[in-house]
Amino acid sequence: MMDLMEESRPDTPLALRGGTRSGDHEKITVNLGFVDLGHVDLLVSEGVYANRSDFIRTAIRNQIERHADITRQSVARNPIEVGLRRYGRAELESARAAGTRLDIRVLGLAVIADDVPADLASAAIASIEVLGSLQASPAVKRVLADRLL
Known part of the structure; x- marks a missing residue:
């Protein structure tokens, strides 16, 4: 399962560790700006998403569906x-x-x-x-x- 971890470096505030497999998932790295990260955390705190990973998986699936014709x-x-x-x-x-x-x-x-x-x-x-x-x-x-x- 993908778990997001905050980096200690200020230029990469949010990351998924790359290259490690767990089950049928693969972890990837995602860098977000502080404002985008704040929006994600707000939606999680409001209960719209279970956690950051849930938000990112949902966003990715929505984009894949949006471009299904391609x-x-x-x-x-x-x-x-x-x-x-x-x-x-x-x-x-x-x-x-x-x-x-x-x-x-x-x-x-x-x-x-x-x-x-x-x-x-x-x-x-x-x-x-x-x-x-x-x-x-x-x-x-x-x-x-x-x-x-």
Whole structure:
């Protein structure tokens, strides 16, 4: 779950710590000015939102919905898998055996299974674009680094 923490530096009064995953969420950093932060805290204190994280998640969802047509048009132009997509060892071995390489495009969470060795990922994946988060072993991420779009 995303928890907001105030920074001690005055130029970044509000932040979510970046890069840490918990469950199906990923923490990100958000910097807000003092007035915006005050408005958020006022809405929380009035009971409109449970906490700062609730406000930010709601605001993000509202903006995603507001621009849903753009998302639909983009997905229609450039096919992309939406949601959670897991690539396991068997799927990558099948691609390699068939002499094909995968062009992976995911909006959401792409997971390359822990049992996938780096050499298999290198042989079976031509390119990878993830709008969201990629979970893979450090070794797999290293061999795919030059293929990330």
